[in-house]
Structure formats: C-alpha cells, structure tokens
Amino acid sequence: MTRLDHHSLRPSATSAPLRFIWSHAAVGTFLALLLSRIVHLAIAILRPPNSRPGSGCDDHADRPGGCRSVYVISGFTNGNIVALVGSKGVLLVDGQSGRRVGLADSALRTVTKLPVQLVVNTHYHADHIEGNPHWRAQGARIFAQRLLVGEAKKDTVITEWEEWHREAADPAALPDSVFDDSLALPFEGHVTALHADSAHTSGDAVIWFRDANVIHTGDIVELGAPPFLDWWGGGTLDGMIRGVDLVLAHADDKTRIVPGHGWVTNRGEVATYRKMLVTMRERTLAAIGAGQSVEQYLATQPTREFDQAFGGSRYGERFARLLYVGLSRRSP
Ligand SMILES: [Zn+2]
Ligand SMILES: [Zn+2]
Numbered sequence: 001m002t003r004l005d006h007h008s009l010r011p012s013a014t015s016a017p018l019r020f021i022w023s024h025a026a027v028g029t030f031l032a033l034l035l036s037r038i039v040h041l042a043i044a045i046l047r048p049p050n051s052r053p054g055s056g057c058d059d060h061a062d063r064p065g066g067c068r069s070v071y072v073i074s075g076f077t078n079g080n081i082v083a084l085v086g087s088k089g090v091l092l093v094d095g096q097s098g099r100r101v102g103l104a105d106s107a108l109r110t111v112t113k114l115p116v117q118l119v120v121n122t123h124y125h126a127d128h129i130e131g132n133p134h135w136r137a138q139g140a141r142i143f144a145q146r147l148l149v150g151e152a153k154k155d156t157v158i159t160e161w162e163e164w165h166r167e168a169a170d171p172a173a174l175p176d177s178v179f180d181d182s183l184a185l186p187f188e189g190h191v192t193a194l195h196a197d198s199a200h201t202s203g204d205a206v207i208w209f210r211d212a213n214v215i216h217t218g219d220i221v222e223l224g225a226p227p228f229l230d231w232w233g234g235g236t237l238d239g240m241i242r243g244v245d246l247v248l249a250h251a252d253d254k255t256r257i258v259p260g261h262g263w264v265t266n267r268g269e270v271a272t273y274r275k276m277l278v279t280m281r282e283r284t285l286a287a288i289g290a291g292q293s294v295e296q297y298l299a300t301q302p303t304r305e306f307d308q309a310f311g312g313s314r315y316g317e318r319f320a321r322l323l324y325v326g327l328s329r330r331s332p
Contacts, residue, residue: 069084069085070083070256071108072264073096073107074263074264078096078100078127079097079125079127079260080094080216080260080261080262081093082094082214082216084188084191087188088188089114089117090108090114090115090116090118091118091187091191092108092140093216093258094120094121094129094218095119095129095130095132095134096127096130096131098126098130098131098134099130101134102134105134116135116138116139117139117187118140118141118185118186119136119142120143120144120185120193121144121148121175122216122218123200123201123205123218124169124201124233125201125219125233126167126169128218128260129174132173132174141177142174142176142177143177143178143179143185143193144177144179145193145203145205146179146203147201147202147234148178148201150203151202152168152173153168154166155168156232158232160232161322161325166232180195181195189209189211190211191207191209194206194207194246196220196243196246197242197243198234198236199220199235199240199242200218200220200227200229200235200260201219201233201235202234202235203234204219206246206250214257214258215255215256215258217244217247217259218260219259219260220240220260221244221260221262221265221273222261222262223261223309224309224311225262225311226303226315226316226322227240228322229322231325231326237280237323241274241277241278244274244277248267251270253266253268257270280302281323284297284323284327287302287324288324288328297320298317298320298321301313301316302320303317303319304316
C-alpha cells in the first residue's frame with residue numbers, strides 16, 4: 001500500500017469524465033494532440049481575465065507587460081493543478097505526484113516559458129506535494145498550511161483502513177513557508193490561501209483567485225468519484241462540510257471552481273455536493289446510533305442515489321464504509 005492509495009476510491013481513468021474548456025479551436029486541437037501523447041494530463045484555459053478580442057492576450061499569456069491567465073492542468077487520477085501566469089513568472093496550486101510532475105511541466109510549457117516562482121499546496125497527500133522539489137529546482141518557493149508539515153512527516157500503517165501505509169514524505173517536498181489561518185500569497189493580483197480546518201486532512205488550504213474568480217478547493221471537493229476523508233490525517237466530515245461552505249462563501253454564480261480531482265465546476269454543483277455530504281452524515285450516524293454493524297449498514301445501500309455520480313455502486317459502498325469507520329471512531 002502506498003500513500004496514494006486513497007485514490008483507489010476513484011473509478012478507472014476511462015470512466016471518470018473530464019471536461020475541458022478550450023479558449024479557441026486551434027488551442028483545442030493542439031492540446032488534443034498533446035493529450036494523446038501525455039495520456040491523462042491536459043491543460044485547459046480557465047480564464048484569461050485581461051484578454052479582449054484582438055488584444056492578443058490569450059495568444060501571448062507570457063508576453064512582457066503581462067496578460068495574466070489562469071489554467072488548469074488536469075489528470076484523471078492525479079490532483080488538478082491551477083497555474084496563474086503572471087508577467088514575470090507562474091504561481092501553481094499543488095505540485096503533482098513525483099511520477100507525473102514532468103508531464104505537468106510539459107503541459108505548462110505549452111502555454112508559457114516563464115519560471116514557476118511560487119507553489120502553494122492544498123494538503124499533504126503525495127499526489128499534491130511530491131512534485132515540489134521539481135518546482136523548487138526551478139526557483140519556486142513552496143507555501144502550505146502549517147499542519148501539512150506534521151502530517152507529511154508521519155510514517156504509519158493504518159490498520160483500520162486496509163493496512164494503508166502512510167509513508168513519510170521526502171523532506172525536500174516540505175514547504176519553505178507556512179501560514180496559519182490565511183495568507184495573501186506574494187504574487188501578482190489577489191491570491192489568498194485559506195485554511196480549511198480538519199476537513200479532508202488537518203492542514204487543507206482553499207486557494208482563492210479573487211481577480212480571476214477562480215477557486216481551487218483541494219480534495220475538499222472531488223467529482224467523478226467519492227471524496228476521501230483522511231480521518232488519520234486530521235480530516236473530519238463536519239470539517240469537510242465547513243470547508244465546502246468556505247468555498248461557497250467565496251464563490252458567486254460565475255466562479256470557476258477547480259476540485260482536487262475531477263472536472264472544473266461551479267457553485268451550483270458544489271452546493272449539490274454539500275447536500276450529498278450532509279445526507280451521508282445523517283445516514284451513517286443514524287446507522288451507528290441504531291447499533292447497525294457496518295455490513296448491515298451497507299446492505300441498506302446508503303449511497304444509492306449517488307452511486308452514478310461516484311462511478312458505480314462499489315465506489316459508493318467503499319465511501320459509506322469509510323464514513324462508518326471514521327464516524328464510529330469519533331462517536332461515544
Ligand atoms: Zn488528491
Ligand atoms: Zn488528498
């Protein structure tokens with residue numbers, strides 16, 4: 001078992017849909033070719049906020065003088081990266097896995113040659129921080145919430161959850177700077193990292209691009225598969241719901257919301273996702289309170305109406321089991 005194993009909650013790559021928003025046909029064609037070469041990574045333009053028809057900004061995002069653009073680099077099972085291209089450099093949300101970071105870099109280089117100056121991590125899981133040394137070697141400074149450091153250093157085997165081995169992170173993957181409640185990142189424009197306490201993990205960060213009206217949620221929101229709750233890394237279901245509320249509080253109807261995994265979405269879909277979390281909390285606590293065993297609970301098909309969105313009933317069942325395990329631990 002490896003630190004990446006929680007993504008075995010996700011359906012196979014072929015069944016997890018991704019939606020890409022192309023800025024124009026030529027870019028779409030080129031990136032479709034790129035996709036076929038780099039398998040599960042793609043880069044899509046989220047929003048070029050300063051572009052106007054004829055301005056050339058969306059063709060030359062890295063030209064001197066600056067035309068800031070926001071991109072998402074997506075894979076089916078790897079964490080989504082958001083890239084903000086400024087006038088002199090790039091800010092990234094999340095560093096990608098060690099295995100995929102080179103592909104992410106290749107995808108980024110199709111839109112800018114500017115150096116990555118800043119990486120902010122959303123949480124400690126390997127597919128979000130393993131790539132940090134790659135970016136630091138290019139001159140990037142790594143930021144994260146303070147609690148990420150403690151979680152990333154742990155080397156434990158979770159007997160309660162399939163002997164999941166949480167290996168300690170490479171010390172080179174740890175951040176250079178940490179923050180507590182929130183941090184205005186030292187980059188162009190208003191980009192703020194907000195601590196979502198005890199959500200997917202203890203040290204989650206939601207990244208809010210105020211100017212671009214884009215939010216990266218980290219793994220507080222996952223689409224196309226059930227989310228993972230890392231009870232052993234300080235995560236809680238109540239905290240995850242509060243984390244979703246934090247996202248919703250910073251979003252309007254036009255906000256582009258990038259989940260930790262899955263497709264770019266909007267406020268409405270995230271509100272629906274919140275309802276799912278609340279429903280599952282009620283059902284699981286009711287089953288525990290009634291003295292049902294986990295097998296009795298699963299026999300009630302508690303995720304029935306969500307299974308399609310999760311990619312199938314076996315993923316729903318695994319999610320329900322995860323909630324039962326975690327909520328049982330915390331119930332008297
Ligand atoms: Zn993840
Ligand atoms: Zn995660």
